[in-house]
Amino acid sequence: MGSHQKVVIALGGNALQEPGAPATAEAQLEVVKKTAEIITDIKCIFGYELAIVHGNGPQIGRILLASELAAEVTPAMPLNVCTAMSQGYIGYHIQQGLSHALANRNRPLPVVTVITQVVVDPADPAFQNPTKPIGPFYSEEEAGKLAAERGFVLREDAGRGWRRVVPSPLPQRIVEIHSIKELWDSTIVIAAGGGGIPVIEKEDGTLEGVPAVIDKDLAAEKLAEEVGADILMILTEVEQVALNYKKANQQNLSRLTAAECEQYIREGHFAPGSMLPKIQAAQAFARLHPKKKAIITSLAKAVEALNGSAGTVITQQ
Ligand SMILES: Nc1ncnc2c1ncn2[C@@H]1O[C@H](COP(=O)(O)OP(=O)(O)O)[C@@H](O)[C@H]1O
Ligand SMILES: NC(=O)OP(=O)(O)O
Numbered sequence: 001m002g003s004h005q006k007v008v009i010a011l012g013g014n015a016l017q018e019p020g021a022p023a024t025a026e027a028q029l030e031v032v033k034k035t036a037e038i039i040t041d042i043k044c045i046f047g048y049e050l051a052i053v054h055g056n057g058p059q060i061g062r063i064l065l066a067s068e069l070a071a072e073v074t075p076a077m078p079l080n081v082c083t084a085m086s087q088g089y090i091g092y093h094i095q096q097g098l099s100h101a102l103a104n105r106n107r108p109l110p111v112v113t114v115i116t117q118v119v120v121d122p123a124d125p126a127f128q129n130p131t132k133p134i135g136p137f138y139s140e141e142e143a144g145k146l147a148a149e150r151g152f153v154l155r156e157d158a159g160r161g162w163r164r165v166v167p168s169p170l171p172q173r174i175v176e177i178h179s180i181k182e183l184w185d186s187t188i189v190i191a192a193g194g195g196g197i198p199v200i201e202k203e204d205g206t207l208e209g210v211p212a213v214i215d216k217d218l219a220a221e222k223l224a225e226e227v228g229a230d231i232l233m234i235l236t237e238v239e240q241v242a243l244n245y246k247k248a249n250q251q252n253l254s255r256l257t258a259a260e261c262e263q264y265i266r267e268g269h270f271a272p273g274s275m276l277p278k279i280q281a282a283q284a285f286a287r288l289h290p291k292k293k294a295i296i297t298s299l300a301k302a303v304e305a306l307n308g309s310a311g312t313v314i315t316q317q
Pocket of ligand 2: 011012013054056057058133193214215216217
């Protein structure tokens with residue numbers, strides 16, 4: 001693998017979909033084209049070697065919904081297959097958008113999606129306690145109806161409405177990591193999309209998909225660890241991590257140490273299923289080495305954050 005600084009970029013929901021806009025393939029491609037311009041800025045300005053991990057919460061929820069509603073005419077697909085489908089079509093859009101943006105700036109580079117499986121522990125307690133929000137947002141009334149009529153498990157998502165939740169076990173091992181490392185020098189790799197397809201390892205060494213959705217920020221951290229990245233960059237809707245988020249005394253943070261992450265997690269500042277896994281991923285990455293840093297910021301502030309003038313930077317000390 002090369003000698004430039006390495007960055008793993010985790011793309012959140014707003015890098016793929018405009019909030020409130022129709023969830024069509026065409027609308028996603030338009031948003032991805034803008035995201036691709038920002039990733040190209042990062043490549044052209046800093047020269048980093050990079051890999052991309054994307055979320056799939058909204059997309060997998062909709063694929064599952066469509067599949068369940070169509071069950072009368074064609075068998076419904078299990079959740080792990082839905083993740084594979086989301087990796088395929090989101091990866092396709094990023095490949096197209098990013099290849100085009102890079103070529104336009106005279107930096108042509110191959111961009112390839114690796115359908116990625118991630119091993120999880122079948123005994124992970126997450127299987128008994130669904131926390132990962134997927135699909136569209138519902139009002140409290142709609143959520144009550146869906147729970148009663150269709151047996152969905154729904155929870156309130158960080159003050160933004162109600163969403164269906166599914167188990168989200170911790171990522172343990174990226175199955176295709178050797179291929180990702182082989183591709184690294186020549187190619188921008190899109191990997192572990194939607195956190196990776198969750199699989200368990202059976203006694204005979206074979207893999208079997210399980211019904212869950214892995215958190216993409218935690219999977220991105222695993223990938224960043226494996227490729228020896230210098231920076232884990234988590235791009236989301238907010239420019240900075242906050243204490244007392246959405247309260248009158250909200251305090252935005254420019255810097256955080258791993259120990260402060262621990263303290264603020266204990267104090268309950270970060271919502272599970274949204275900011276909490278980002279902080280956990282950032283903290284785990286920062287702990288690896290004093291020179292490594294994690295950055296949490298918005299897509300729009302990504303370049304400024306890499307220059308040190310925006311976002312929240314998480315380091316070991
Ligand atoms: N303490 C916090 N500081 C900042 N944002 C927070 C905090 N707690 C919860 N959030 C919410 O978490 C959201 C990011 O999570 P989410 O939307 O699930 O991520 P993604 O961008 O990966 O799709 C932010 O947009 C914000 O609404
Ligand atoms: N799999 C996953 O974490 O997706 P989101 O980031 O879209 O929630």
